[in-house]
Amino acid sequence: MRFFDLLSLIIDNLGRRKGRVVLTAIGVVIGTAAVVILVSLAAGLQKSATSQLWGVNDLSRIDVSPNYGDMSGMEAVKVGGGGGGGSSSSASGQKLLTPGAITDIAAISGVKAAVARDWFPGGAEMRVGKLINYPSIMGVATDDLSVFDYEMESGSTELSRGTAVIGGYAARSFMDPNQRPGQDQPTQPDLLGQQVRLVLTKWDSTGTPITKTINLRIVGIIKENRSESDYMMYVRMDEMTAWAEWVNGTRINRNKDGYNSVVVRADSPDLTIDIAQQINDMGYYASTPQQMVQSINSVFIIMQLVFGGVGAIALLVAAIGIANTMTMAILERTREIGLMKAIGATNRNVLSIFLGEAAGIGFIGGVGGVALGWGGGALLNVVLANYLVSQGNSVTTQMTYTPLWLPLFALVFATLVGLFSGLYPSLRAATLVPVTALKYE
Known part of the structure; x- marks a missing residue:
């Protein structure tokens, strides 16, 4: 099976069950957004702390x-x-x-x-x-x-x-x-x-x-x-x-x-x-100021890992939802799987289709989560700026800072979460015996 044929089939299958896909992807959206916002918060605090250090502008x-x-x-x-x-x-x-x-x-x-x-x-x-x-x-x-x-x-x-x-x-x-x-x-x-x-x-x-x-x-x-x-x-x-x-x-x-x-x-x-x-x-x-910056960065890197871990827990819950959705999909489509094998589909083809669908749910949730997390971080900055102005202070810092690598990492991570969540259901679908699958009611 060619790659573009496989991709077209995966998109069609996901489109047939829009409601279920969306509900399952919402869990991924929440988990991904939590990772982006929490890590951005730690990165923003790190940037604020290092930029306001006395004389830290000359690190050489x-x-x-x-x-x-x-x-x-x-x-x-x-x-x-x-x-x-x-x-x-x-x-x-x-x-x-x-x-x-x-x-x-x-x-x-x-x-x-x-x-x-x-x-x-x-x-x-x-x-x-x-x-x-x-x-x-x-x-x-x-x-x-x-x-x-x-x-x-x-x-x-x-x-x-x-x-x-x-x-x-x-x-x-x-x-x-x-x-x-x-x-x-x-x-x-x-x-x-x-x-x-x-x-x-x-x-x-x-x-x-x-x-x-x-x-x-x-x-x-x-x-x-x-x-x-x-x-x-x-x-x-x-x-x-x-x-x-x-x-x-x-x-x-x-x-x-x-x-x-x-x-x-x-x-x-x-x-x-x-x-x-x-x-x-x-x-x-x-x-040297570099020593102080290095110490502060070490603390905030640990904070980013902790905050990211908290957000990853939400992604773990979403992973269980993806696994459940894919398991139910396999039960509903058992005869379809038997028919695919009867006309020549290999175990690898079936495995690729269901893994692709699971990864697709993770990708959709990841896109939504990155957008929500990025927008939420920008909203926090606006709220902080308005609060500082209302208190008579000049705006000198950002509460959150989203480095370029973070949205890319979150999107890839969410996709991988979906991929691994669908691994067991996909293996189960790939190993079905065609005759038994065609008799399934």
């Missing part, structure tokens, strides 16, 4: 910190603060981020770049006219911040002497120290290309503040991305080191004192976990 980034080792029992141990200006010590297991260490980290396979960073250890106040601001000052050992893959709001990522790149939030956080209660907030200045005064502060032994004014030109503004860069002002490492030496009153020897931290960029997010582990094995502390 690895933050490395020095290992100051066991300092117990040491006298007057001084570790470099934000500027790394402290003296070295012989603490057990100490691993500082010296230039040599950074070179070793950069040599790891898969590392795209390793950039040293250091915080300014004193106080800093940015002034534009009468307005003041308090950004965090960070020195970076690179002439171009493009290595960090920041999305720029405006300007350039290139740093030269006397220039700075500032985060979007910090660029719009100016205040008027003379503002009176009830007055409107001051208009934020446009910093791009503007010269600003950076007032650095340190304190002497008596607590008296000593200030130093630096003129800087803002050459770039980083777009807000819910990460630490929003609050930062980035300057060249050599300039920040000079300011830190002024605060500490001593020279900084990077080969002895190291840097506060190093940012490592991997060639691919898939390599970050392995690179971070190699850096940890070298004795430093390495962390």
Whole structure:
């Protein structure tokens, strides 16, 4: 029997009993829709959780910190603060981020770049006219911040002497120290290309503040991305080191004192976990957002399996209905089966016909279930959006998210459920003896 003849016969047989087929397929529709909606709900929660993580947008980034080792029992141990200006010590297991260490980290396979960073250890106040601001000052050992893959709001990522790149939030956080209660907030200045005064502060032994004014030109503004860069002002490492030496009153020897931290960029997010582990094995502390995302994804994958299993129970009930429907169909069509065999149909032909009918019921139910599940997920998103708007919140998340593979998987799974449900009745039909089947009343 040719395939298209078989397919035509299966469709005709299903069309003769529309009511029974529809009622049986409804069970498959409910089970398939339950699988789609529940798994979409878990996928939506996963997507919402990972997208709202702080700084999770850069999955190829690895933050490395020095290992100051066991300092117990040491006298007057001084570790470099934000500027790394402290003296070295012989603490057990100490691993500082010296230039040599950074070179070793950069040599790891898969590392795209390793950039040293250091915080300014004193106080800093940015002034534009009468307005003041308090950004965090960070020195970076690179002439171009493009290595960090920041999305720029405006300007350039290139740093030269006397220039700075500032985060979007910090660029719009100016205040008027003379503002009176009830007055409107001051208009934020446009910093791009503007010269600003950076007032650095340190304190002497008596607590008296000593200030130093630096003129800087803002050459770039980083777009807000819910990460630490929003609050930062980035300057060249050599300039920040000079300011830190002024605060500490001593020279900084990077080969002895190291840097506060190093940012490592991997060639691919898939390599970050392995690179971070190699850096940890070298004795430093390495962390990456990918580790957090991986942990969260593991939890939500388990949730998807559990939710999918709950929906599969409904499909199991539907499978019993398909098996019952096919068994009744065989009893009703026993003489028809005997006649088919008498005119030359083989056991394989009969088996194929009834298996095809069972799979067809599963396929019809699967199509309906996918449509119902997809529509139900969209309806849940609309209901959630309206509820958030009514509560005065902006819509920032979706309750459900249906990945492309899920409808395809649900449709194939429903079809297979129908196929296996009809296996026993189909085998029973295929093994009927023609003479006995023709005598059946």
